[in-house]
Amino acid sequence: MATTEEKINTEQTGNEIEGHEIEDEAIDDVKLTEEELKELEKIIEENKGQRGVLINVLHKAQKILGYLPREIQVRVARGLDIPFSKVYSVVSFYSLFSTNPRGKYTIEVCTGTACYVKGAEDILKKLKNELEIEPGETTDDKLFTLETTRCVGACGMAPVVIIGDDAHGRLTVEDVPKLLEQYQ
Amino acid sequence: MLVTVTIDGQEVEVSEGTTILDAADMLDIDIPTLCYLKELNEPGACRVCLVDVEGDANFQPACVYEVTDGLKVRTNTPQVIEARKRVIELLLSDHPFECLTCVANQNCELQSVAKQYGIRDLEFGGERNKFPVDDLSPSLVREPSKCILCRRCISVCAEIQEVHIYDVIERGFGSVAAPAYNESLMDTPCITCGQCIMVCPTGALHGQDDTQKVWDALADESKHVVIQTAPAIRVTIGEMFGLEIGSLVTGQLVAALKRLGFDKVFDDCFGADVVVMEEGHELMERLESGKDLPQFTSCCPGWVKFCESFYPSMLDNLSSCKSPQQVFGALAKSYYAEQAGIDPEDIFCVSTMPCVAKKYESQRPEMDSSGHRDVDAVLTTRELGEMIKQIGLDIKKLPEEDYDEPMGYASGAGVIFGSTGGVMEAALRTVYERITGERLEDFELKSVRGRDFKEAEIDLKDGRSLKVAVARGTGNARRLIHRIMNGEAEYDFIEVMACPAGGCVGGGGQPIYSGRDKWLRMVEDRAHRAKGLFEEDGQKEYRVAHENPFVKKLYDNYLGDPHGERSQELLHTSYVDRQLYTHEERYSDKKGEPMKVAKKNH
Amino acid sequence: MAPKAEILVCGGTSCYSSGGPDIYKNLIEELKRKELEEKVKLTQTGCFGFCEKGPVVVIYCEKEPNGIFYCQVKPEDSERILKEHIINGEIIDDLLYEDPETGAKIPGHEDMGFYKYQQRIALKNCGLIQPYKIKEYIARDGYRALGEALSHMTSKEVIEIVKTSKIRGRGGGGFPTGLKWELTAKAKGSPKYVICNADEGDPGAFMDRSILEGDPHSVIEGLAIAAYAIGAEQGYVYVRAEYPLAVERLEQAIKDARELNLLGEDIFETGFKFDLEIRVGAGAFVCGEETALMQSVQGERGDPRFKPPYPANKGLWGQPTVINNVETLANIPGIILNGGEWFSHIGTEESTGTKVFALAGDIHNTGLIEVPMGTTLREVVFELGGGIPNKKEFKAAQTGGPSGGCIPKEHLDILMDYDSLIEVGSMMGSGGLIIMDEDTCMVDVARFYLDFTQDEACGKCTPGRVGTKRLLEMLNKIVEGEAEPNILEKLEALSNQVKKSSLCGLGQSAPNPILSTLQYFRDEYEAHVFEKRCPAGVCEALLDYVIDEEKCKACGLCAEKCPAATIEGDKEEGYTINSEACKSCGICEEECPFEAITKG
């Protein structure tokens, strides 16, 4: 019987098909600075012992780095005495929690019905082409992260794109390059 | 209150709150289930148990739907059958078709419903989830691509064991039951108890297979291959050959092992007797000094890892004595090697266990006090049964044979190690006799707080009394520890066995049954299996460890005093404070290794 | 001196993000500069509803007591507004609404089709008061209903009034609110909870958002009354995180209400005690489903669970709980003040009161409207909505969001109420109303919704997790032109199965958009499947490459590169593509230096 190690090697040479590969680097990605740690500790301290606060805590913790690296999740888990499996389960369930670093600006293209009917798909396509990334990805210069969202309630000015905190409505495909320039 | 319901035209009276599933069962109508595990996991998620409830536009899940008076249910209409078929088809459409090479083959709940419902072809093909196989843990293998999201593993690990390794991750089509980040179990505080394996309805979770390692050793002429059998094997391996639950087949088991070609067949219960000597002395020393009490037993590696991960502050309270498996292994490669005049280098030490945690334990880096890996390969009851079948033997039909000397004879104390409370009782028999000079009569453990754990107080006749407690299942151990930490209780000696269904008789390496009652059945079976062990205990000439002549000889000729210098070196160990949820938890040298990509995909 | 005029600037989401705050700021500065601060009251309100024409500014003065409604105001118009309108008393023509039919300028909103037919109960304060100022709410009878209920009514009587009103839940299910309260009041167990469902997951709907932003106190008051009726002391508002402004205004409103002791201990000195907490979602549509929502309030994954037990018996933390939608709650104060009878006479027999719809899509007047139940779809589309722009034909209206269906032209005269909508295979849902014109491909619409539900399914049950995925895959095949001939039967069969066997409302209703489009637009599906053709010209894979004559400079490059040699013509005549022989490789589109070749 081969050791586990050998098994991995021999089996990896088998007919490999892409799967959700898990890379350890992606997991051990970040070391928090003193200040960031303090901020996190404070958030945890304020919520300790109260019930039902996990999502709130994650929202606040996400503000520290703009996303939730494993490190933060582990600290939240330990701090609130919630299993790490559950913290991650919650993080991975909700689309507004991100486990990957974000660009300076997040571009959210509304793909809700009203925007969809008004051509949101074309706007999204144009943005993908301009930025050369897919939704969920960040540009190499770390300026933009592209996301889609399902209605921000500004359907009156569909199609809508949110960049950072600004909403931009009644967009056309032609507007896109100019729009991006404002943030470059 | 009783209510009347009509199922497929037949009336039945049941108490309010009964599910359609149970009501139908009373009428001998079988409704298929997959996710449902009575009293443990009732998410109503898989939807194979759909039935037609009069007045409802949608089909309803029989497993969680509670009947009300006058309810009319149809379980057998073509529409219902069609709906169930569709659900099964949908499950299969996101499932690898690997039955032929799957561990669960012919013992898979998904496979059997698919067969029962005559699924021949999939109308709706499409994308399938492909997840990497995680086989880095020495004990368990996860094949998440075969997961049907029944959530049983989540429930057992969270509710019963309270280890919380799994949860559902992601959502929708890409979701799967997994540890955080779908990381390897190696990177989690998994205690390797294997209880999740026992409840998984498919082949998504199973034990590591070490049979080839053993076949290779048996084929190697230069190796002297010895095997030790754990106490709990003798009452469960018969089940794999159609014998009744709890049948005691010690002699036949020995015969089978000899025919498999093992050079020596030893009894792990001998190791257990030695553990009693060591742990007993440790306890007496602690009682004397008053330090590090209560003393926890340490023969269950699942429990040891649990303590290391969640209660590192309690590590000094763990007995430093190794488990019988490791004690035996260390002795096999030192004492036995010397006696038999064999170079320990040439000894290949196999153990057969009811347990998958033992596989991990044998690979702990510190388990090499004999100068070699103390135990080279660990087989579960399931693996051993398979090997016996492969050489064409039926255990029922074998004659009884005896264990080999010098490590084949055990007292009754060593035998009852396999059942919950047994380790405690075995040790007490010796301690009590050493302190009082009298035989310990049978004593009764009383339940504390429902079924959580049991305790007893034993009068030592010198003004002192010994307070003992027994917990099975780590969830119960947690509550026991919290009681101690909160100062609600004080004990001197505590036995913890990680497996909730009666300790090792319900271990993660035991035969697996499929079906929705499997959880309750495991709990029930435990009683039968334990009975088998106590039966053998009753048949033994010696019932206390220190009277075992072979144990005496071991101490006289080799070890010296119990808990003396030589045994401390060989038979005792130390523990690690494991940092929760950091990769420091990894217990072997595989740190940072990426998981491999699923080998077989479609 | 009382102010002579009042200027209302819309602070609703749409106007807010298209210049509203700047207009407001400029007006403040201008007022200061012109020393008009004393004479003119400036108010930033919630949404007026007519977001299409935003930013909106409405001015009431002695001369124009009914108000002048300015549309699409720009920040730089602030000065003009003060100078021309306030000082000179002249109405500014070019900022007025223009009737799309007649081209006439309409100064007062009461004369606009959009507002003429509305009856505002839930929205009565939206666009009239400053949401940040609790005093304004109180000045318009705010918290009087709560006072009445606490001081002069038993909780039974409150429930009785709500039952008499026959109001049904506005969150989608249409369950009678009075009955829900009664069941919860009777349920064993304490404490009990009330929850406001402000998750508003239906994409394309923004009624709840506008109420929370424009009139948050009405929701707080409704919740407090509900709490009194069932015996709860703690309430939660679950708001989606995509609505930051709503969260902000609600937080402020709760704070103000606490300050005036309208929340907290001993409210109205009656000994009644009630407080509220906000819980913000994190992006999951399924969390609008009540059992999932409660999980989420508890800080967990939003996995729904099997019902019964219903929240009335086992809700938040296992305790009896009432969950109501924002709009349902906003109706409650009015019902208490005016009586159940009054409310029950509005609307139809089985659907009483009014309903707010978010009108969007291919329609002139997008925005929020509140009309009596039973108004016809035709009235909504053509009277209030001003019809379809660009002279296009009405094709379908989608109601009920991802759980609903599409209503075709033949049913334009349908009454908009709970039961009639279900009869035609759609549903009321929360009030999203998307209008689609002739250029819409209904197969693509179904695909859009399935893409949504599939993406948002929690994954707990098999039909919801795998079934919706397989449905989407089939629709994808159809729009890509790769469908096998029997696909429509399979699609229909699986749709019905998923509907009947899913665990929660999401899966049970996810196939509705497919089933209703199959019912009314089967020919469109057939064209995709059998003729590999998209009649509306939307599905790209099924379109032909064509050369736009205007853009083509007749350079000939495309003809040179086409591997199938199907592009014909010359530098004089121009070039055309022979679509019969075209392999759809796309090379010509890439090669054309003038972007003259597209699919169309």
Ligand SMILES: Cc1cc2nc3c(=O)[nH]c(=O)nc-3n(C[C@H](O)[C@H](O)[C@H](O)COP(=O)(O)O)c2cc1C
């Ligand atoms: C998938 C799904 C999404 C839902 N989303 C919402 C929502 O966003 N807002 C809402 O008020 N109700 C929503 N509901 C309905 C709620 O489950 C619940 O019926 C409602 O909040 C009850 O309030 P009501 O009786 O006042 O309507 C949703 C239901 C389902 C099945």
Ligand code: SF4
């Ligand atoms: S788990 Fe294994 S045996 Fe069961 S259906 Fe899947 S491949 Fe077949």
Ligand code: SF4
């Ligand atoms: S069951 Fe069918 S597939 Fe399996 S081994 Fe037999 S013939 Fe082959």
Ligand code: SF4
């Ligand atoms: S082996 Fe035990 S601890 Fe590990 S995941 Fe399974 S049940 Fe949990």
Ligand code: SF4
């Ligand atoms: S791994 Fe097994 S037990 Fe766990 S959810 Fe999947 S199928 Fe069920």
Ligand code: SF4
């Ligand atoms: S725990 Fe049981 S099976 Fe394991 S070594 Fe001890 S006695 Fe043997």
Ligand code: SF4
């Ligand atoms: S109780 Fe026995 S079978 Fe279970 S983990 Fe412990 S040693 Fe193994």
Ligand code: SF4
């Ligand atoms: S798409 Fe390809 S085949 Fe068709 S005209 Fe263009 S270049 Fe020729």
Ligand code: SF4
């Ligand atoms: S390449 Fe473009 S511009 Fe040139 S002939 Fe073709 S279509 Fe016209």
Ligand code: FES
């Ligand atoms: S659909 Fe885009 S904002 Fe509502």
Ligand code: FES
């Ligand atoms: S839903 Fe009833 S057994 Fe899974």
Ligand code: FES
């Ligand atoms: S947001 Fe201004 S009118 Fe709706």
Ligand code: FES
């Ligand atoms: S319960 Fe969420 S998809 Fe079925």
